[in-house]
Amino acid sequence: MLAKRIIPVMLVRGNLLVKGERFAGDRVVGAALNASRIHASRSVDELCILDIGATKEGRGPDLNMIKELATNTFIPVSVGGGIRTLDQIRALLFSGADKIVIGHEFKRRPEFVKEATKKFGSQAIIVSIDWPRQGIDDAKRAVELGAGEILFNNTERDGTMCGLDIDAIKSICEVPVPVIACGGCSSYKDMESAFNVGASAVGVGALFQFDDATPLGAAKFLKSRGIETRI
Amino acid sequence: MINRCSMCLYPDTKPDLVFTDGVCSACRSFANRPMIDWQSRSGQLLELLERADGKVLVPSSGGKDSTYIAIRLKELGADVTAVTATTCHLTPTGRHNIDNLAKHVRTIEVTPNMTVRAKLNRLALHLVGDISWPEHASIFSVPFRVAAQTGHTLIMYGENPQAEYGGPVGSEKAKEMTRRWVSEFGGFLGLRADDFVGMEGITERDMADYKLPSADELDGIESHFLGAYEQWDSHRNAQVSIKHGMKTLKYPPYQSAYWTYENLDNAQTGLHDYFGWLKYGYARMTAQLSVDIRHGLISREDALEKLKDEGAFPWESAGVSLTDVLKRINMTEQELSECVEKYKNKSIHVS
Numbered sequence: 001m002l003a004k005r006i007i008p009v010m011l012v013r014g015n016l017l018v019k020g021e022r023f024a025g026d027r028v029v030g031a032a033l034n035a036s037r038i039h040a041s042r043s044v045d046e047l048c049i050l051d052i053g054a055t056k057e058g059r060g061p062d063l064n065m066i067k068e069l070a071t072n073t074f075i076p077v078s079v080g081g082g083i084r085t086l087d088q089i090r091a092l093l094f095s096g097a098d099k100i101v102i103g104h105e106f107k108r109r110p111e112f113v114k115e116a117t118k119k120f121g122s123q124a125i126i127v128s129i130d131w132p133r134q135g136i137d138d139a140k141r142a143v144e145l146g147a148g149e150i151l152f153n154n155t156e157r158d159g160t161m162c163g164l165d166i167d168a169i170k171s172i173c174e175v176p177v178p179v180i181a182c183g184g185c186s187s188y189k190d191m192e193s194a195f196n197v198g199a200s201a202v203g204v205g206a207l208f209q210f211d212d213a214t215p216l217g218a219a220k221f222l223k224s225r226g227i228e229t230r231i
Numbered sequence: 232m233i234n235r236c237s238m239c240l241y242p243d244t245k246p247d248l249v250f251t252d253g254v255c256s257a258c259r260s261f262a263n264r265p266m267i268d269w270q271s272r273s274g275q276l277l278e279l280l281e282r283a284d285g286k287v288l289v290p291s292s293g294g295k296d297s298t299y300i301a302i303r304l305k306e307l308g309a310d311v312t313a314v315t316a317t318t319c320h321l322t323p324t325g326r327h328n329i330d331n332l333a334k335h336v337r338t339i340e341v342t343p344n345m346t347v348r349a350k351l352n353r354l355a356l357h358l359v360g361d362i363s364w365p366e367h368a369s370i371f372s373v374p375f376r377v378a379a380q381t382g383h384t385l386i387m388y389g390e391n392p393q394a395e396y397g398g399p400v401g402s403e404k405a406k407e408m409t410r411r412w413v414s415e416f417g418g419f420l421g422l423r424a425d426d427f428v429g430m431e432g433i434t435e436r437d438m439a440d441y442k443l444p445s446a447d448e449l450d451g452i453e454s455h456f457l458g459a460y461e462q463w464d465s466h467r468n469a470q471v472s473i474k475h476g477m478k479t480l481k482y483p484p485y486q487s488a489y490w491t492y493e494n495l496d497n498a499q500t501g502l503h504d505y506f507g508w509l510k511y512g513y514a515r516m517t518a519q520l521s522v523d524i525r526h527g528l529i530s531r532e533d534a535l536e537k538l539k540d541e542g543a544f545p546w547e548s549a550g551v552s553l554t555d556v557l558k559r560i561n562m563t564e565q566e567l568s569e570c571v572e573k574y575k576n577k578s579i580h581v582s
Contacts, residue, residue, distance in 0.1 A: 014578045016244065018492045027399050030420050031510040034359040038422050064577070072573075078294065109319055210415040212443075214423050 003230045005045040006191065007078075008180055008208050009182060010035050013053040015065055015170040019121070019161035019206060026052060029209060032069060040073035040222035044215045047077045048101070048151075048180075049205060053087050054082025055104045061088060063095050070096025080151075084112070086119055093120065102153055103128035106138075110145060117146030122177075124148065130155050130181070131168055139175045150175055153202065154183025159206050161186045166193045173198030187219035188213065205206050233512045233579060239521035240534055241397060243437045244511040244579065247416070248397040257397035259265040261525045266463060275406075276460035279453070280309050283385035289336075292496050293328030296389040298477050299468035300457050301336050304387060309433075312383070316373035317342040318497035319352055320559055322549040325479050325496025331476040341373045344442040345515075350431050351441075352499065352560045356567075359420045360510060362560070363503040367418040368441040379448045389402035390458035392416065396518065406459035410443060415450045465493070465522060480550070486543035489519040494549070499558050501545025508542055509571060512579040516541045 002118070010032060011018050017035045018026040032049075039047050049069060060082050068185050070077045079092050080101025089100050100120070104175050105112045106127050117125045127142035127153040152166050152172045162184050169181045181194040182203030191202045207213045219231035233242040236255035241248055249256040280287060287304055291297030291313040305311050313332045317340060318325060331340050348365055355364035374386050386408075393402035393416065405412065424438040443449065457463075469492045473479060479492040485501035487508065494500040494515065508514040520534040546553050557567060 015576050027249065028244065030246050031360070031574070033574065034361075034420050034422075034510075037358055038420070038426065042426060192500070209421045211411070212414055212423055214425050217425060 002200065003228045004195050004199075005180075005199050006218050006231065007046045007048050007180060007203050008035075008039045008044055008215065009048045009050065009203040009205045010039075011050050011052045012065065012069075013051065014062065014204055015068075017209075018052065019159055019209060027052065032065065033072065035209075036069045036073050039215070040075055042215050043231060044075055046201070047073060047075055049077060049079050051079075051081030057082075060084065061092060063091055066092060066097060067095040069085055080126070080128060084177065086115060089116055089120060089124075093124065099124050099149070101126045101128050102147075103130065103151075103153075106142060107134070109223055111142060113142055113145040113147055117148070122146050122148035126151050126180070128153050129172065131165070131172070132156065136171050136174060139172050139179075140196065143175050143177050147177065149178045149180065151180045152182060152199075153203075157184025158182075161206050161211070163187075164190045164194050164202070166197055169194050169199055170197035188218050191218055192222060192225050192227060195222070236521075240513075240517045240525045240538065241521055242511065242513045242517070244576075245397065245513060246511070247393070247399060249400060255397050256393075256400070256403065257395065257521065258525060260394045260397070260403040264342070269462060272460045276305065276457075279385060279455060279460075280304070280307060283383070283453075286310045286376055286383055286385065287312070287315060287383070288378050288383040290370060290384045290386065290388060291315055291332060291338075292370075293325065293330075293332045293477065294494075295465065295469040295477060295479075295492050296495060298328070298332060298472035300336075300387055300389060301332060302471060302475055303457070305336060311336040312381070313338045314357075314374050314377045315340045316366075316369040317345075318499075319348060319363065320496050320498040320551065320556060322496055322551055324480065324549055327478045328496065333479070334476060339377060341369075341377065341494060343369065344437060347433060347437045349560045350433060351427060353562050354427060354430055355422070356502075356506075356560075356562070356570055358426075358557075359422050360506045360570065361418075361420060361503065362499050362506070363497070364422060365441060366420065366497065366499075368424060371413045371417050372441050372443055375443050375449060375452065375454070378452050379444045384451055384453060386452065386454040388454060388456050390463040391456040394456075394458060395463055395522075401533065406455055408454040408456060409450065410446065437514045464526070465490075466526070466528075484546045484549035485547060487541045487545065488515045489523075489537065493519065496549070498548045498551035499560075501548030502553070502556060505545050506570075506574055509575045509580065512576065514541050 011030045016028050017030045017032045019029045020026045076098040078099035079097040084105045126149040127147040129139045131154045163186045173179050177199035180201040180203050181199040185204045219229045237253040238258040241255045287309045289301045351365040356362045424441040427433050504514040523529045
């Protein structure tokens with residue numbers, strides 16, 4: 001069995017690290033570079049950086065920021081937020097991103113995912129599914145179009161640390177590609193439950209920012225439960 | 232580009248600050264003070280003390296706020312024990328003020344292994360651009376550990392920082408400092424004590440000094456903000472503390488500070504604040520002047536004028552030279568300037 005992944009999810013705006021709740025009200029909680037450096041020092045498997053200002057402000061991703069964040073870490077980085085063109089993807093990959101997260105543009109123009117995976121390969125493209133507005137049918141469609149991975153984003157639980165919606169995650173995990181379960185993670189136990197219903201990774205935001213939990217602590221706990229992680 | 236609160240000087244880059252119609256949450260919380268029934272709050276404070284059999288632990292550096300809290304609670308009849316977590320680089324003024332506390336109340340001073348501390352200072356500066364990470368961790372962990380060991384059930388901290396300096400909606404109302412509060416607002420920047428284990432020979436035992444006791448050990452221990460029970464006023468605190476023997480400086484401890492009686496006890500604070508300026512475009516002067524604007528001590532225009540010195544490099548802090556500060560943590564000037572470059576927020580500082 002493939003080792004499971006624990007992925008810190010960083011929401012950024014400019015060079016600042018922000019945290020929202022239920023996808024609204026972004027609160028500045030620190031400097032983005034700080035957070036990426038902490039995660040790099042923890043040798044996490046992967047880091048997910050989502051520029052939440054990009055789509056809202058009608059701009060593309062901030063390449064300089066991504067370059068700065070990605071060059072300061074030696075871990076794989078996936079980047080999302082405001083991505084609408086193949087040129088933007090190319091520029092991001094050259095700036096140090098390893099994978100690209102497509103969200104809004106998949107809703108607007110699903111075939112963009114096909115164009116992107118044809119050009120850069122499925123392994124480079126993650127499609128974000130905003131639960132509950134989107135569901136399993138959308139996830140399946142994204143996979144048909146070539147998405148190599150699904151980021152399950154529970155917008156109602158985002159930033160709340162009230163627990164992952166295990167039933168919803170289970171339903172999304174029907175897709176034949178890896179699923180990153182994200183939104184509401186409240187404990188190591190929560191991660192275990194998500195892995196047990198088929199998630200291949202858990203995305204963690206607030207828990208690592210506001211609680212004593214660390215990726216290493218998670219890895220130790222999961223190991224004691226018979227779940228291998230890459231940390 | 233920084234946008235500032237239309238009433239005080241707080242910038243929109245300040246972590247945890249929320250703006251509504253151009254006014255920051257700190258100003259809103261201050262404006263809301265007259266709506267609070269302070270008489271009933273002071274009754275609640277007496278109830279708290281009574282519930283703890285009058286025994287209270289006051290985390291204290293000997294500075295203006297904690298000296299005031301110790302004196303104030305003693306006046307209210309409490310049996311006060313002041314507990315000091317030694318700062319990262321104690322200054323002569325800081326030493327004097329800790330000793331001064333012992334002239335008024337019982338004191339306990341806890342000094343962790345300072346060789347480990349120096350490593351943590353250097354590592355934290357590299358990792359998160361915050362030399363003071365271990366100090367911030369220990370001002371929470373030490374009092375809670377001491378309370379668990381000495382059987383104290385009440386700890387009294389100072390102001391609720393979210394009420395005085397702004398925080399997410401609702402956080403300004405907190406009276407009690409919970410475990411979750413410490414993790415969220417303790418200034419750890421997402422970095423946890425366990426993250427240091429294994430670096431430069433640092434062990435789990437070394438880091439225990441920087442962790443809160445377990446939930447079981449904390450059972451029955453309450454920690455509150457005095458600022459939730461009586462109106463907080465830094466200047467009043469300073470006057471009361473000076474009257475009781477606290478020493479201050481004749482000038483601010485470093486160029487980017489404005490008050491002469493804050494941050495006198497740790498020679499690293501100038502550097503700490505300078506990194507805040509690099510990351511968020513503001514430092515201590517903004518915070519202190521903003522308090523003075525709210526209290527009507529200075530106009531916003533005059534205060535804004537003074538801010539031009541805020542980015543000054545901290546060659547000296549509370550009478551201690553930067554060379555001494557760096558020597559103690561085994562860091563070269565070259566290493567420091569690399570950190571400065573690394574943490575300079577390019578969207579705020581052009582050059």
